[in-house]
Amino acid sequence: MDELVVELCRDLIRIDTSNPGDHSGPGERKAAEYVAEKLESVGIKTTLLESHSKRTSVIARIEGEDPSRDALLLHGHLDVVPAQASDWTHDPFSGEIADGCVWGRGAVDMKDMDAMILATVMDRARTGRKPKRDLVLAFLADEEAGGKFGAHWLVDNHPGLFEGCTEAVGEVGGFSLTVPGDRRLYLIETAEKGLAWMRLKAVGTAGHGSMVHSDNAVSELARAVARLGEHRFPIRLTKTVQRFLEQVCEAYGVEFDPRDPEACLPYLGSLARMIGATLRHTLNPTRLDAGYKVNVIPQEATAEVDGRFLPGLEKDFFEQVDALLGDKVTREFVHYDIAVETDFEGGIVGAMEEALTWADPGAIPVPYCLSGGTDAKSFAQLGMTCFGFAPLKLPPELDFSGMFHGVDERVPIDGLQFGARVLDRFLDHA
Template identity: 75%
Template sequence: MSHPSAEDEVVELCSELIRIDTSNPGDHSGPGERQAAEYVAEKLADVGLEPKIYESHEKRSSVVVRIEGTDPERDALLIHGHLDVVPAQKDDWTRDPFGGEVADGCVWGRGAVDMKDMDAMVLAVMRERLRQGRRPERDVVLAFLADEEAGGTWGAHWLVDNHPELFEGCTEAIGEVGGFSLTLPNDQRLYLIETAEKGLAWMRLTATGTAGHGSMVHHDNAVTALAAAVGRLGEHEFPIQLTKTVRAFLEELCEANGTEFDPDDVEKTVEGLGPLKRMIGATLRNTLNPTVLAGGYKANVIPQTAIAQVDGRFLPGHEEEFFDTVDELLGEHVSREFVHHDIAVETEWEGPLVEAMAAALRAHDPQARPVPYCLSGGTDAKSFSTLGMKCYGFAPLKLPKDLDFSGMFHGIDERVPVDGLRFGVRVLDHFLDHI
């Protein structure tokens, strides 16, 4: 019986995964990941593996399987991806966000780049390799995870806390968001590999005052106190602080552009990145953004409490000073608590695994210039780093020069180029031969 090649199958796998709605609204009200987990488990079992589905909560399902390598003395590698996606409003899209349609050279739909593309690439590559009897030298653990879009509480965090034995021997990991190309105006092509990501602090702010009648003079108003604190947070700009990863990226960028790196004017350097400057620019400093505001229930009633939420992100090595600043800006009348809090991570841009990633990219794009970078958001790497793993973002894609790749994440009309998927399959296959 003949089977499609990994390059052909990856498109079908990506489309079929997108058609399984795994929207994660941040609670347990969505469809969950169970159907997608069963789909992935079936595809893995089809090539002789024995995957297991782990359910942390009703419908919150992850799949884990270990592929034994040819050298049992080697440390293991974890390859992880998440199955959930952020919600999408169909009316906002050009094409059905859960249609998985292939059109205009792309696979369209929610999750096309975040991150059912990588899930499909890993499935396609591993299915082909196992059919051909090509096992990697070291053990490889595959994890397809729930709940990443809400911080991984019911996915990676839950597995690390409750089933750490699944990752026994894993010293390194690859996942999202990295290995994608960025074509500069001079046609130099960088491939950004994530070696760091900012920490996460989603916070709920509460101001408490004295309830009363809206017609009276009132100096203890919770809404006023909260609004003032939110204004201070939203208007505050943290100073630029170059971490080792961000500095390395900027130096590589300047060298590729044929310009001199100026540490006193890094924002000018970032300005030349086009749409990607939003994401890279956010890694120059800590950030705070108010996102939710609520208080009161009637125009003539002063409420006793008012509540807001803010999204805070802090650079590796700068968490303590971040929270010192937050508390100073809040003042004495507003308290904070975490909606979700997670660490910043940073690892080294060196070693055999980094060399294998770089070599795989160059083998399939001779113009490739692999560079380290820091992600402004967060991934499941945070969870796995607590087990001592060196974590990298490596989901390789060769992208058209004019595609706003960073804008695809959580955006409308999310899509991934078919040629990019096929490139990613070739790169991952090469990479697995040299780990």
């Protein structure tokens, strides 16, 4: 299985599935057909569904030893964000092996996990090893643009495909963070922030740029955007974040101070960027647009902002946003999605913990909150309990969070192989 997971990851990276968010990219069809062919080759029946031209997802169901038990969903997305080859050390769609890593767009987000799932279920099918319960596999389109034509579309239009699934396992969890004593925290995602991509609009009076003008939409919008961009939301510790920070402090032998949780961040290295964003709501202006000619005062000005709110605190987030916007600027959603959070307990968590400590005696599994979002948001709406568990044992010097959507994205080969072995072990007990 070690060689297979590397081969699958490289093959998937070589299939360009860049998703610019407007259907102008190559789509996921070719990758979906590749996945389906691999599964069918070991006797696993697949279904391809297309929500839009080239927006293709693959679904399969594998019978478990006890079909009376609730089913488990394993899901991954096939699309990736675009990459500019001239910026990279190695071509982002080459799947090249260098310095002990597989390089390319999607190496960690998330064709590595797609390959782990494929390698594991293919090996189990060839050797006749059934999982403990039914598995539903979903290789999805469009996650990088919010999942409207992938997971959301499937949940809205084909919920029967997920019948019996009560738990779901997907991306951005199970990766390691080295701590003192030859130990590693393995961050299992049990929560993720909600998503509010918003378009702001100010309306004023159009006029000639040479005249005195007190009702200028551009000025009004600019002031509101500046207020949002400069605002620092107060720290609000959710149960997941507090438990994670407590375990970080314990690993370093220091006392956790709930009055100053940011004191924990220096211990996290490059992960501090991601974890720091889970201590509070965030909102960042990203786009501005107004006018069509330099000497014409436009009637309307718009901006777009990326907002992320903490689980259980959505109302608090929007109350602060609206107060900052004031009465003269309106907002509407470009894309909205829920926050999710679950407890770090139960049989499935026990199976993750057992698999990790079996593979790495220095493992300390811990829950954490993701600052971004995944397809888990869609499956949570079907009542599933969702986790991020794409296990990777990482070298301490690797800037893992910087790999996501970054230049020179890559995954260590031994980490990829570790992940497939852990996932296989997990399915023995989940």
